[in-house]
Amino acid sequence: MKSLGSMIRREMWYILFLVPGVLLFAFTVITPFLQGVRYSFTNWDGISRKLTYIGWDNYVNAFQDPVVLTVLGNTFKYAIILTIVVNVISVLLALLLDSYLPLRNLFRTIFFLPGIISVVLAGFIWSYNYSQGVPKLLSYFGLDVTSPLGNPDQALIGLIIVAVWQGVGTPMIIYLAGLQNIPAELMESARIDGAGPVRIFRSVTLPLLAPSVTINMLLVLTGALKVFDLVFVTTNGGPAFATEVIATFIYKNAFSSYKAGYGMALSMIFFVILVIVTIVQVSFFRKREVEV
Amino acid sequence: MNKKLGFGMSIALLTLLLSACGGNDKNAASSTTSAPESENPATESASAPTSEDSKPVTISFMHFKSDVTDGVAKIIEQFELENPNIKVDVQPVKYDDYDTLLKTKLASGDIVDVFTLNAGSTTKLYHNGGYLEDLTDQEFMKNFDPGVLAEQATDGRNYIMPLNAGPIAVFYNKKIFADLGLDIPTTYDALMESAQKIKDAGKTPFALGWKDGWTLGMWLSRDFPSNTVLVEKQVDFFDKLEKGEAKFADNPAAKTSISHALDLFRYGNKDQLGVDYNGAVDLFAREEAAMMYVGTWPLADIQKKNPELFDSGMGYFPYPFSNDPILNKLEFNPDASLAVNSKSENKAAAFKFLAFMSSKAGGDAWVENAKTLSYVKGASSDIAPAITELQPYFNDGRLYNSQVFITTTIDWNTQFTQYVQKVLFNKSSADDIIMDLDAWVAKNHK
Numbered sequence: 001m002k003s004l005g006s007m008i009r010r011e012m013w014y015i016l017f018l019v020p021g022v023l024l025f026a027f028t029v030i031t032p033f034l035q036g037v038r039y040s041f042t043n044w045d046g047i048s049r050k051l052t053y054i055g056w057d058n059y060v061n062a063f064q065d066p067v068v069l070t071v072l073g074n075t076f077k078y079a080i081i082l083t084i085v086v087n088v089i090s091v092l093l094a095l096l097l098d099s100y101l102p103l104r105n106l107f108r109t110i111f112f113l114p115g116i117i118s119v120v121l122a123g124f125i126w127s128y129n130y131s132q133g134v135p136k137l138l139s140y141f142g143l144d145v146t147s148p149l150g151n152p153d154q155a156l157i158g159l160i161i162v163a164v165w166q167g168v169g170t171p172m173i174i175y176l177a178g179l180q181n182i183p184a185e186l187m188e189s190a191r192i193d194g195a196g197p198v199r200i201f202r203s204v205t206l207p208l209l210a211p212s213v214t215i216n217m218l219l220v221l222t223g224a225l226k227v228f229d230l231v232f233v234t235t236n237g238g239p240a241f242a243t244e245v246i247a248t249f250i251y252k253n254a255f256s257s258y259k260a261g262y263g264m265a266l267s268m269i270f271f272v273i274l275v276i277v278t279i280v281q282v283s284f285f286r287k288r289e290v291e292v
Numbered sequence: 293m294n295k296k297l298g299f300g301m302s303i304a305l306l307t308l309l310l311s312a313c314g315g316n317d318k319n320a321a322s323s324t325t326s327a328p329e330s331e332n333p334a335t336e337s338a339s340a341p342t343s344e345d346s347k348p349v350t351i352s353f354m355h356f357k358s359d360v361t362d363g364v365a366k367i368i369e370q371f372e373l374e375n376p377n378i379k380v381d382v383q384p385v386k387y388d389d390y391d392t393l394l395k396t397k398l399a400s401g402d403i404v405d406v407f408t409l410n411a412g413s414t415t416k417l418y419h420n421g422g423y424l425e426d427l428t429d430q431e432f433m434k435n436f437d438p439g440v441l442a443e444q445a446t447d448g449r450n451y452i453m454p455l456n457a458g459p460i461a462v463f464y465n466k467k468i469f470a471d472l473g474l475d476i477p478t479t480y481d482a483l484m485e486s487a488q489k490i491k492d493a494g495k496t497p498f499a500l501g502w503k504d505g506w507t508l509g510m511w512l513s514r515d516f517p518s519n520t521v522l523v524e525k526q527v528d529f530f531d532k533l534e535k536g537e538a539k540f541a542d543n544p545a546a547k548t549s550i551s552h553a554l555d556l557f558r559y560g561n562k563d564q565l566g567v568d569y570n571g572a573v574d575l576f577a578r579e580e581a582a583m584m585y586v587g588t589w590p591l592a593d594i595q596k597k598n599p600e601l602f603d604s605g606m607g608y609f610p611y612p613f614s615n616d617p618i619l620n621k622l623e624f625n626p627d628a629s630l631a632v633n634s635k636s637e638n639k640a641a642a643f644k645f646l647a648f649m650s651s652k653a654g655g656d657a658w659v660e661n662a663k664t665l666s667y668v669k670g671a672s673s674d675i676a677p678a679i680t681e682l683q684p685y686f687n688d689g690r691l692y693n694s695q696v697f698i699t700t701t702i703d704w705n706t707q708f709t710q711y712v713q714k715v716l717f718n719k720s721s722a723d724d725i726i727m728d729l730d731a732w733v734a735k736n737h738k
Contacts (some may be wrong), residue, residue, distance in 0.1 A: 067732075
């Protein structure tokens, strides 16, 4: 008992510094989350002051809703393609910008810049590019193209292009930092042993870059699964549900269709899915990491 | 060296990133507060009548007529001049986001004194929530036609005050019609024949801004109920739909509307779902498209972009949803109505605000500044030259309001709109989406 008391006294300062953060987290994340759990068992319309508890009905509805499956499919398609493309491009950019390239600092800045623009602004810029800029430009070459965002077959690809353009900056910086942590001696000895650039990348660089790969895969994938702003400002889920993702679907149910209770239930299911994806992904990539 | 440089670079970029975030926040904050600041505070000191209610009051007024923010600001200015003790904090919100914002504000206990609402199911929802003050016995309600009040009543009582209204019809380019020798079509088939001739002449028949969901939704939520109730005579379809007793499959109007949508799509501009509402208005203003189905909202915009077209080059005719010219009356819909918050602490001032809006001066101010028609008795109707062409319809009372047919609170229209897009791109057949719609309704009816 005495030792516990002395431990608390010893750790007092640390605990004191933790308090504001914990309080903030409790009131802005935990409390709304618990309230959300409560609403998910009601058929609340978002306005009414009465709550009617309907048990698990919302959850049963969600599992029987065929649209939920389409929406989940769209979301994972978007997230997986985006994660792969962003990571491949940002590794390549990082490799390029890590070598002795003239003006490489300038290029690093240029590739990072799109990430600084707000997503909403980027969405507007690209909506305009797609519907006006690109078709006009290509019409000079005799090509007749229309906005991919207006066609259900291309809309998701159109969104992914915008997201890649915006998203490569931050992973690129993380990969650059990772590359610079790899000791030059390892590369040199590999070269002396007669390994070519591809072999060095595969056997030396990539394994040592694994911690950066883990964190980037995780950040991009979870970010992409939660996408809302980009979809909302460019296509708003259309045309013909082609770009409807979980976040916009929840929003529409909860706010536009006056089904706040159902929206909450969907959010809870989505939360569980996100947790599972994260755990699986982290444990998968952690196994592949190598210590320097 | 190299490592340090790269590290410094990334840190510099990260600080840039952070500072950019901070900057954005500041901008956002200042843009939201700038609206109330722009109100004219000079009126307060102008006169000081020392009566009992001379204590200055500020009421908040949230509205969704953000496309005419300047016009509304002018109307409010006029009100503040007449009521020096009442200041109005105006919050214009884009129509798409309006409901969400209003709902969030009310649910979180933030009291908006006066706000705009659409008559019908939304009003009923807010009334059920207990947020609306009963206006039925207020003196200023006498400035409106009893028929209009009855149309906007909820369970026999008036919780909203009718404000403005307007026709929704088809703007057309007189020059293109004259060049091709086309008459104003009075039946649906004639409309499509004209469209074919316009297309053959190398022009775009219809300007469609279907990238914005509401543009297609607006047309569908009028074509479909009109065909349901007036052509197919299924008068209680929407009542039954709400209770889960009616099916889209048993309503031939569903197929009619889907085929109409396909026609419009075929005769529309290129990239129908890539161009938004503003793009469509541009097409019409540049005289590239011959027709546009819309309310009177783009008039101010067209006047700015092509004054010649606005003054004499364009006309307006009722949208012929059927092949029976007798049925094809002019669609005339209420737009915004005003509601007073039942929790408001400044009800007296809020009622004065409504009284002003229902006076002839207020009605005329809306007509002049917001380019819409007013429900106030005796208010002027002089919006634009194109509208005068509709005068015979007003004179004979050949008007109807398809929105009163829709008595549902479930949002089938958004769903229908998305499903129709599937048919447009051959992703589904009309029969399939009608089945999907019925399945969706089965899950969502009350």
